[in-house]
Amino acid sequence: MIIGVPKEIKNNESRVSAIPGVVQELVLDGHTVYVERGAGVASGISDSEYEAVGAVLLDSAEEVWGKADVIYKVKEPLKSEYKYFREGLVIYTYLHLAAEPELTKAMIDSKVVGIAFETVQVGRGLPLLRPMSEVAGRMAVQEGARFLTKPNGGKGILLPGVPGVNVGNVVVVGAGVAGTAAAKIAVGMGAKVTILDVNLDRLTELSHIFGRDVETLYSNKFNIANSVKNADLVISTVLIPGAKAPKLITKDMVKEMEEGSVIVDVAIDQGGSTEYTENRATTHSEPIFVEEGVLHYSVANIPGAVASTSSYALCNATSRYIRSIAKFGVKEALVRHPELVPGVNVANGKVTYKAVAEDLGYEYVAVEEAL
């Protein structure tokens, strides 16, 4: 099998899908791995490190996409990459199709097979989303703290406070992987932390883990509105797997917040979970927009900013499936790893993931039927 590792081209996206240790395994398995020259540099991995483990370096994205049977990347293909799509090409990456109607259409029209990291599912867990949610949750507090400072447009709040002065008030919506990581860092910084979720089992677990350090609240409109009103930093991490994020933080709620407060919408990659961030993703070069005096941070590739950590964390999770796909082909890999089946979002011109089909108005076809 021929595996292609293109350089990521999204704004300030510094991650790379394959780290040298995994390229070496693929090469030892008997495959050819083409890496675009410079693909790993922003993650601290030089071209020569790839060459040393047997990768073949190519000068252009066109060559990598053109030669590969399987494209192994990080972020969803951008418009300039759609021209490389062709029937039968397998693209293994984050896709977030519910928020990407044009990309979905291009993938359907070209009959590629799209395997989305974010919908590979083991029980209720999303093992290929998990490492990046761990990063994004932690970064959400770091970035939130940065934009609460006056020079960055915030209200001038130091989250840990100082003796004799109130600590900052952090509200986290969604108590999954990213939400828990955010709560952990916010508690570590000494802030007052409230976390909301509709999953009572999860809230119970968190109250056991954090004790009095975190207040848990059932998530409904009333509780969200009351919490958000007094928050210095709101971090939204809600997810309904594969579907568009619900708009839990309304414009009316934002109006009630103090000027200079910050909202970090981690769920932006699923279309955004606040009314103001809906389909309004920002970038690492311009991460913020302001509405009602409140700073909104809606960067869709937060982990891209800490690429050296993120590339390794992501590849640790994704590599077992690229090895299996390369060794056995997609169909056999799906039999060997049933958790990969929900990862297939489009195949052979059909939408094979229910939530994407429903959100974007396509007919849903089961993976087994489409392949």
Ligand SMILES: NC(=O)c1ccc[n+]([C@@H]2O[C@H](COP(=O)([O-])OP(=O)(O)OC[C@H]3O[C@@H](n4cnc5c(N)ncnc54)[C@H](O)[C@@H]3O)[C@@H](O)[C@H]2O)c1
């Ligand atoms: N912006 C980025 O760079 C970036 C990076 C990584 C992950 N993400 C995104 O972060 C989001 C969260 O990922 P995760 O791995 O933490 O997911 P997760 O499934 O672990 O957690 C999501 C949580 O949301 C909860 N939830 C569902 N409906 C809710 C509601 N109405 N109110 C409150 N909570 C509700 C669920 O019960 C669950 O606990 C996803 O959209 C993911 O794609 C974004």
